[in-house]
Amino acid sequence: MVDENKLLTEVTFLGTGTSQGIPVIGCNCPVCRSSDEKDKRLRASLLIRIKGMNFVIDAGPDFRQQMLRENIGTLQAILITHEHVDHILGLDDIRSFNWIQKHPTDVYAEERVQKAIRRTFNYVFSEKKYPGIPRINLQTIDENKFFVNDVAFLPVRCFHHELPVLGFRVNDITYITDANMIPGKELKKIKGTRILIINALRKEKHISHFSLDEAIDIIQTVKPERAYLIHTSHSMGKHEDIQRILPENIFMAYDGLTISINKAD
Numbered sequence: 001m002v003d004e005n006k007l008l009t010e011v012t013f014l015g016t017g018t019s020q021g022i023p024v025i026g027c028n029c030p031v032c033r034s035s036d037e038k039d040k041r042l043r044a045s046l047l048i049r050i051k052g053m054n055f056v057i058d059a060g061p062d063f064r065q066q067m068l069r070e071n072i073g074t075l076q077a078i079l080i081t082h083e084h085v086d087h088i089l090g091l092d093d094i095r096s097f098n099w100i101q102k103h104p105t106d107v108y109a110e111e112r113v114q115k116a117i118r119r120t121f122n123y124v125f126s127e128k129k130y131p132g133i134p135r136i137n138l139q140t141i142d143e144n145k146f147f148v149n150d151v152a153f154l155p156v157r158c159f160h161h162e163l164p165v166l167g168f169r170v171n172d173i174t175y176i177t178d179a180n181m182i183p184g185k186e187l188k189k190i191k192g193t194r195i196l197i198i199n200a201l202r203k204e205k206h207i208s209h210f211s212l213d214e215a216i217d218i219i220q221t222v223k224p225e226r227a228y229l230i231h232t233s234h235s236m237g238k239h240e241d242i243q244r245i246l247p248e249n250i251f252m253a254y255d256g257l258t259i260s261i262n263k264a265d
Helices: 063-069 085-101 111-120 184-190 212-222 239-245
Strands: 008-015 045-050 053-057 077-079 105-109 136-140 146-148 151-160 163-170 173-176 195-199 226-230 250-252 258-262
Touching: 008 063, 008 173, 045 063, 063 085, 085 105, 085 111, 105 111, 105 146, 111 136, 151 173, 151 184, 163 184, 184 212, 195 212, 212 226, 239 250
Parallel strands: 053 077, 077 105, 105 136, 173 195, 195 226, 226 250
Antiparallel strands: 008 045, 008 258, 045 053, 146 151, 151 163, 163 173
């Protein structure tokens, strides 16, 4: 019998790279030429397993490869942080889940993001539908808590330069990608989170992403038990070199890494 007060939340890092991934096409830098599997990064995405259900945050161009690698056969829903193509372009590949589960896939996104999805995948939403196209059931969210079945997700408003994006908190885990600013009232939403996953693009300051130092500052403000850095570019340096200089509770995430946390240990 499962103790509802100790339900396990498990997350797998499907991808921890930037819009270009690592290795970057045509690049011969030491990171892109590294033989360390932890330096090979697909586009950023997260798998959440809770109550026997699979949820994915963002479905970029590597979505198919990521689902195959993790042997995912069912999918409850996809949550979208924002409309950039490295976060939505894999939505065409939900067709397999449509076939297996015999129903459309719920995709949770803000109204602005839904417009971009409709524009990018116009053939999915056309009046005359071509046989075999993906079946997407768009669900509108904003900055308020929402539920998928009985699993609660709390959106966290962030900014990707001037573009509003969403992070998500589920139970004691918070995921924030593609951001360089979190308003104070939104930081309050994630206070007390035990696992913070946050983007850190590189060591130098960037116009639309947290730098390494900026990400560490956010982590030290939130004070989670553990933090994991994602959306890392090749200019950050090799995984093992960066891990060596991080505080003891901050880790460089890597593709395929799985972590778990109970509601109450």
